[in-house]
Amino acid sequence: MLYSCKPLFERIKAQVAAEIDSFPIEDPPTVCIITTGEDEPSQRYVRNKLRDLRELGILADVRRFGTLKDLLYFLTENEVKADYDGIVVQRPILVSDAPPKDAAALAADYMIPSQDIDGVVPGSSFMPPSVRGLDLLLQEWGYDPSGKTAVVIGRGDVGRPVAEYLLGRDATVTVCHSRTPTETMIKAMLESDILVGAAGLKNPIMQNVKCSESVVIDYGITKGEDGKLHGDFQSGLAQYYKYHTAVPGGMGLMVRAGLLLNIVDAYKRRRGMK
Secondary structure: OEEOOHHHHHHHHHHHHHHHHOOOOOOOOEEEEEEOOOOHHHHHHHHHHHHHHHHHOOEEEEEEOOOHHHHHHHHHOHHHHHHOOEEEEOOOOOEOOEOHHHHHHHHHHHOOHHHOOOOOOOOOOOOOHHHHHHHHHHHHHOOOOOOOEEEEEOOOOOHHHHHHHHHHOOOEEEEEOOOOOHHHHHHHHHOOOEEEEOOOOOOOEOOOOOOOOOEEEEOOOEEOOOOOEEOOEOHHHHHHOOEEEOOOOOHHHHHHHHHHHHHHHHHHHHOOOO
């Protein structure tokens, strides 16, 4: 069935709001969101995040940079270490002096682990919001990945940590990407209990159904020629799955939920609160 994550997101958001209401008014959570370039899905996500933060009384300082040099210099300033509970460097990092992959790696090196609410620093104590959101969703479903087979389409900022999470939950995981032969990907989908879309494909995949107990978790979001938002998987077969997350109204909301929970955790850790 096509599954909307909105009710779960609203419940989590209400829980976060109640916790923030218990914090001193004069000391609200404060985050910095760093943006670059003109990637539309990324900018859409930033707008949605900012709306969440405003509604919850979380202060947000948005900074925009055109070069990696300026971005890294900003991250090294002492004021950054003192002023923010958390920092998000929105990806992809589109700057004039470095390719996105190199820029992302360097930005992670300059991040302070205690402020890494996006979970991109190696060894970070924060779960990436994409993974935390998935963990919350699987808890809601009562779905245990242990012993299941999974295919993850995409190996980028979402696909890689999600694949690692599923491996950590004792699933058997196949990762497919731009160099994976089509027949190999189709075979993996046919054999998988869990299908994860994390590639941002322009042409959604018409996936093959293994069984009615399989689930589809779709992080992809792209505007099609029809002007509508689409995921990595076509939703026309949703009724044949146990769960098939909606696009929009699915994993994007769960990623935002994961970020909100990370912000609260960062705030409390910084002040020695339990």
